Amino acid sequence: MEFKIKNLDGYTPQIGHLVHMMNYARTTTLQAVKGLTTEQLDYLHAADANSIGALLMHMAAVEFSFQIETFDEREPTDAEIQEWGPPVSLGEKGRHKIKGKPLDYYIEKLDKVRNRTLTEFKRRNDDWLYVERNWASYPSNNYFIWFHTFEDEINHRGQIRIQRKMLPSF
Numbered sequence: 001m002e003f004k005i006k007n008l009d010g011y012t013p014q015i016g017h018l019v020h021m022m023n024y025a026r027t028t029t030l031q032a033v034k035g036l037t038t039e040q041l042d043y044l045h046a047a048d049a050n051s052i053g054a055l056l057m058h059m060a061a062v063e064f065s066f067q068i069e070t071f072d073e074r075e076p077t078d079a080e081i082q083e084w085g086p087p088v089s090l091g092e093k094g095r096h097k098i099k100g101k102p103l104d105y106y107i108e109k110l111d112k113v114r115n116r117t118l119t120e121f122k123r124r125n126d127d128w129l130y131v132e133r134n135w136a137s138y139p140s141n142n143y144f145i146w147f148h149t150f151e152d153e154i155n156h157r158g159q160i161r162i163q164r165k166m167l168p169s170f
Contacts, residue, residue, distance in 0.1 A: 014126040018146055019118065025150040026114065029059065029157045032164065033103060041106070042099045045166045050090045052163055054098040055156045056106040057087035060113045063149050067113070069135075070142050071120045117149075 003024075008016030033041075033052060041053035050058070061084045068076050076084070086093040129143035 010122050012124070012126045014129055014143070015121045015124060018129070018143070019121060022114075022117075022146075022150045025153050025157070026110070029056075029110075029153055029160070030107070032157050032160045033106075036103050036164070038100065038102050040164075040167050041101070041103060043163070043167055044095065045163060048091075049163075050094055050159075051099065052160050053101060053106055054087065054090055054094040055160055057098050057109065058090055058094070059153045059156060060106075060109040061087035062152050063113045063117060066145050066149055067116060067120065070133075070145055071116075 005017050005020050007013050008019055010016075011019055033056065036052060038053075041056075042051050044051055064080075064084055065076065065088055068074060068080065086097040129146070130141050132139065132141050133145075134140065135145055
């Protein structure tokens with residue numbers, strides 16, 4: 001492993017730097033959940049908590065929603081909302097719907113979404129990062145939105161690390 005932000009073959013310089021940061025965040029997320037069982041992924045330490053599995057799905061859902069917004073430049077379809085809405089919002093909907101899956105299920109979802117992101121990034125240049133758009137009713141640009149993708153993941157990875165320490169012995 002190497003701890004350097006640098007140019008990455010197949011990507012323009014700024015996009016390559018962004019990919020390095022996203023990859024590092026993902027590596028540390030996967031390390032944080034390594035070896036967890038379905039029961040551990042579903043565990044709720046409080047009635048209003050989100051499970052580790054739900055947080056992993058949230059990471060995939062956030063990235064998926066940003067793909068729709070920045071790559072496709074459209075609103076999600078009803079089918080996409082049905083599938084990805086609960087993990088985006090978490091809370092009660094997430095607790096009800098996101099459970100009973102092994103770790104490989106979540107990793108597959110994360111990988112599938114990330115693979116599309118990487119493919120789409122290869123089709124774009126650094127100027128695309130600075131394209132302005134409204135995001136959550138605020139002026140923004142693609143760079144900030146994609147920064148937020150892994151910033152959100154890092155935040156939830158911290159929650160996962162805390163929750164892992166709180167797991168009872170099963």
